[in-house]
Amino acid sequence: MTRWLRVLLAFGLLVGLAGTAEAVTRGGTLTYARYADSLLLDPVFNDANVDIWILTNLYDTLLQPTADGKDVQPGLATGYSVSDDGMTFTLKLRQGTKFSDGSPITADDVKWSLDRARNPENHIWGFTLEGIDSVEVGGSDTIILHLKHPDPTLASALATFNSAIMPQKLYEATPGATEEEKAKAFAEHPIGSGPFMFDSWQRGTEMVIKRNPYYWQMGEDGKPLPYLDEVRFVVIPDDATRILKLQAGEVDGAEFIPYTRVAELKNDPNLDMILFPSTRVQYLTVNVRPTLKDGKPNVLADPKVRQALNYAIDKKAVIKVVTHDVGKPMVSFMSSATPMAVNNGPVYPYDLEKAKALLKEAGVAEGTEVSCMGLAGNADETAILSTVQAMWAQVGVKLNVEYLDNATRTARYRAADFQMRVAAWTDDIADPSEITSYFAYFPNIESLHGGWEDKKVDALFEASQKEVDKTKRAEMYKEIQQTYIESAPIMFLYESPYPVALRKQVKGLNKIPLGNNIFSGAYVEK
Amino acid sequence: MSLNYVVIRLAQIVPTFFLIMVVIFVLVRLLPGDPTSAILGIHASNEAVARINAELGLDRSIPVQFGLFFEHFLRGDFGDSINLKVPVMSLVLERLPVTLFLTVFAALLAVVLAVPMALLAAVRRDTLVDNGIRAGFQVGLSMPVFYIGIVLLTFLAAKLRWFPVGGFGHSFGEDIYHLFLPALTLALSLSAVLMRNLRSSIIDVLDAEYVDFARAKGLRNRLVLGRHVLRNALTSTVALFGLNIGTLFGGAVITESVFAIPGIGRLLIDSIYGRDYPVIQGLTLVLAVLVSLVFLATDLVQAWIDPRVSHR
Numbered sequence: 001m002t003r004w005l006r007v008l009l010a011f012g013l014l015v016g017l018a019g020t021a022e023a024v025t026r027g028g029t030l031t032y033a034r035y036a037d038s039l040l041l042d043p044v045f046n047d048a049n050v051d052i053w054i055l056t057n058l059y060d061t062l063l064q065p066t067a068d069g070k071d072v073q074p075g076l077a078t079g080y081s082v083s084d085d086g087m088t089f090t091l092k093l094r095q096g097t098k099f100s101d102g103s104p105i106t107a108d109d110v111k112w113s114l115d116r117a118r119n120p121e122n123h124i125w126g127f128t129l130e131g132i133d134s135v136e137v138g139g140s141d142t143i144i145l146h147l148k149h150p151d152p153t154l155a156s157a158l159a160t161f162n163s164a165i166m167p168q169k170l171y172e173a174t175p176g177a178t179e180e181e182k183a184k185a186f187a188e189h190p191i192g193s194g195p196f197m198f199d200s201w202q203r204g205t206e207m208v209i210k211r212n213p214y215y216w217q218m219g220e221d222g223k224p225l226p227y228l229d230e231v232r233f234v235v236i237p238d239d240a241t242r243i244l245k246l247q248a249g250e251v252d253g254a255e256f257i258p259y260t261r262v263a264e265l266k267n268d269p270n271l272d273m274i275l276f277p278s279t280r281v282q283y284l285t286v287n288v289r290p291t292l293k294d295g296k297p298n299v300l301a302d303p304k305v306r307q308a309l310n311y312a313i314d315k316k317a318v319i320k321v322v323t324h325d326v327g328k329p330m331v332s333f334m335s336s337a338t339p340m341a342v343n344n345g346p347v348y349p350y351d352l353e354k355a356k357a358l359l360k361e362a363g364v365a366e367g368t369e370v371s372c373m374g375l376a377g378n379a380d381e382t383a384i385l386s387t388v389q390a391m392w393a394q395v396g397v398k399l400n401v402e403y404l405d406n407a408t409r410t411a412r413y414r415a416a417d418f419q420m421r422v423a424a425w426t427d428d429i430a431d432p433s434e435i436t437s438y439f440a441y442f443p444n445i446e447s448l449h450g451g452w453e454d455k456k457v458d459a460l461f462e463a464s465q466k467e468v469d470k471t472k473r474a475e476m477y478k479e480i481q482q483t484y485i486e487s488a489p490i491m492f493l494y495e496s497p498y499p500v501a502l503r504k505q506v507k508g509l510n511k512i513p514l515g516n517n518i519f520s521g522a523y524v525e526k
Numbered sequence: 527m528s529l530n531y532v533v534i535r536l537a538q539i540v541p542t543f544f545l546i547m548v549v550i551f552v553l554v555r556l557l558p559g560d561p562t563s564a565i566l567g568i569h570a571s572n573e574a575v576a577r578i579n580a581e582l583g584l585d586r587s588i589p590v591q592f593g594l595f596f597e598h599f600l601r602g603d604f605g606d607s608i609n610l611k612v613p614v615m616s617l618v619l620e621r622l623p624v625t626l627f628l629t630v631f632a633a634l635l636a637v638v639l640a641v642p643m644a645l646l647a648a649v650r651r652d653t654l655v656d657n658g659i660r661a662g663f664q665v666g667l668s669m670p671v672f673y674i675g676i677v678l679l680t681f682l683a684a685k686l687r688w689f690p691v692g693g694f695g696h697s698f699g700e701d702i703y704h705l706f707l708p709a710l711t712l713a714l715s716l717s718a719v720l721m722r723n724l725r726s727s728i729i730d731v732l733d734a735e736y737v738d739f740a741r742a743k744g745l746r747n748r749l750v751l752g753r754h755v756l757r758n759a760l761t762s763t764v765a766l767f768g769l770n771i772g773t774l775f776g777g778a779v780i781t782e783s784v785f786a787i788p789g790i791g792r793l794l795i796d797s798i799y800g801r802d803y804p805v806i807q808g809l810t811l812v813l814a815v816l817v818s819l820v821f822l823a824t825d826l827v828q829a830w831i832d833p834r835v836s837h838r
Contacts, residue, residue: 039609039610039611040611124566124570124571184611202620202788203610203612203617203788204621204788204792204793205693205788234693234786235788236692236786237783237786237792238692238785238786240676240679240784241676241692241784241785241786242786244683244684244691245692245693247684248683248684248690248691250691250693404558405559406559406799407557407558407560407800408557408559409559410559411558411559411560412558414575445570445571
């Protein structure tokens with residue numbers, strides 16, 4: 001029953017922390033400038049961060065990620081327990097909860113929602129709930145998950161957007177011949193049980209969500225959350241305009257502030273320039289196959305060459321040039337904010353001599369050429385590539401850069417028709433399994449389509465997916481990461497935070513390392 | 527000019543339209559990349575990509591896809607946006623008025639700026655006034671649209687707070703207020719083109735004998751300029767104006783991005799990046815029809831101004 005205790009402790013800590021804060025303001029509207037609009041407000045059929053990062057404001061989940069994004073806390077379930085053999089996962093449902101239309105949330109809604117989310121035919125997120133064999137309603141307040149194998153990721157998965165609880169009857173009454181058509185129709189005017197409820201949406205321009213009067217969670221003042229009456233999302237894709245709008249006081253907050261403007265906005269007395277910790281890592285994906293798609297031999301197939309080029313990158317300089325010093329060097333392939341990330345300091349610290357020696361050892365001739373795909377018109381990628389180009393020139397390696405548009409680049413990436421590409425990753429789930437399955441576990445997508453394969457890593461990953469003992473699982477992850485770092489199938493660059501600028505009057509807004517914007521605790525001081 | 531002429535010109539739009547439809551349909555599919563990359567992100571598995579491609583019918587041959595598209599088109603159905611998951615027609619109808627408003631507003635502003643200034647510059651030819659006007663418009667012509675936009679936004683909106691920073695209003699009055707800066711941004715380069723052209727036409731006309739005659743008749747200067755000079759000088763400028771409306775739509779694409787205006791320009795950019803085939807097709811066709819109609823209107827206006835221009 002230690003899990004119950006942990007969940008309770010986390011919750012107690014949260015309430016405790018909240019108690020020390022200053023008095024909150026209730027009511028009013030918060031206008032938030034986004035870089036792009038949402039696409040589909042369905043927990044299961046959505047595809048993109050523009051949806052994922054606001055969905056949980058509309059749809060509540062059984063468990064919720066903690067504020068630091070590393071653990072879970074109670075949501076629509078007050079807690080959970082796992083049987084001794086790890087094969088049964090029992091959740092206690094919070095009583096008296098309602099959807100935003102006032103209808104009660106029943107155990108049947110929960111079962112139906114989880115079954116819908118884990119159905120592999122329903123889009124791409126089913127993998128997070130793959131461990132569930134069947135969902136059983138054990139009475140009005142109990143949900144029992146029977147598992148195919150012990151599943152250490154399940155608690156995190158139940159706190160992830162796709163396992164949100166939806167109203168079965170309302171959804172089923174929605175017109176649509178296929179599941180996807182129904183999802184589209186329902187998402188036009190979604191009803192969930194999150195702190196906010198959908199109000200209106202003019203695509204590409206503005207979306208308004210209003211306070212859900214039935215939300216269960218209590219605020220610092222002992223009354224139900226959220227504090228705000230409504231949140232207005234306005235879509236302003238141009239960075240400069242988004243910032244101008246904030247400075248003119250026309251919006252209360254703006255996301256994705258370019259790194260070049262962070263220092264300037266920090267000095268603006270009317271603004272709070274916040275760098276929310278994130279799980280975002282920026283790196284170069286490397287194709288490690290012996291021959292490239294065009295039939296030419298690939299010098300990067302040799303781990304020594306990859307190690308050398310990693311040593312030849314001055315991460316601090318890259319961070320300075322690209323992020324204006326808001327980033328930090330990577331410590332593993334996963335971000336330091338990801339649970340179970342190893343952290344023995346930055347990997348491959350800048351060392352030109354070591355780089356040269358390794359290249360010599362590998363027999364790499366002066367003037368050897370390598371290539372990397374970059375995103376055309378993207379300032380960050382251009383800065384990364386020109387900096388790395390200059391650094392590798394010092395060890396006699398010439399970097400050729402190809403700038404492509406995103407769709408073209410993705411097509412070539414999928415076809416493994418590349419030598420390197422600039423890439424970034426953000427976790428969707430508070431667990432190391434997602435990133436590891438993409439970066440290191442060959443059977444998923446051939447390790448970022450780079451072709452890196454280590455049978456031992458694959459076996460360790462498979463075992464770790466069934467290992468419920470946290471310490472043992474962490475040990476497995478330690479070994480996976482050490483092997484990966486040693487072999488260097490990527491060029492490690494940096495971790496970077498989420499830059500969000502808010503008017504000084506805005507308090508309590510949180511963006512967890514997974515990227516989710518949490519508006520339930522936000523308020524605007526008068 | 528006859529009604530016949532208008533009907534024939536309208537009928538000519540049909541084959542042009544079909545040709546554009548085929549070319550765009552094939553071209554977008556020849557571009558590397560596919561909509562699934564925008565839908566699934568870069569980390570999707572090959573199975574997921576294949577499944578989505580099959581759902582979208584993108585695994586069939588291009589002629590088959592075109593046949594299906596054309597069949598739907600004849601029923602007035604442009605298909606659904608792949609990324610936004612709503613019917614293309616509803617998107618276009620929602621966004622087109624905004625872009626039309628912006629371009630018409632910009633065109634009007636361009637004329638209001640260009641015509642009096644061109645007259646003044648031509649009449650005061652080679653004086654300080656003329657040179658000043660030409661230099662001023664030259665600046666408008668040589669600066670990129672997005673830069674003008676940012677400069678106007680920074681000073682007139684963010685600093686002085688005379689105008690809102692981008693966005694779109696909820697009523698006609700609000701729209702005028704919101705769209706003034708973007709329309710001005712768009713209008714500046716067009717007005718420079720029009721001003722330069724009109725100025726030199728006016729100078730040519732001013733030297734004509736019938737102008738001397740009108741003056742000799744004792745007509746007042748204002749009447750000479752308005753009735754005899756401007757009307758004759760306008761013919762080539764009207765043609766130029768019509769040709770530049772297409773460019774104005776192009777400029778609207780950038781202006782809409784800078785000023786966060788939800789028009790079809792921004793939709794077009796997003797749909798190209800996202801390889802949202804149905805939206806690219808729908809928008810291109812709508813723009814093609816619009817530009818064809820503007821060209822037709824230009825010809826008609828030209829004939830109205832100058833009866834020597836005849837249409838048979």
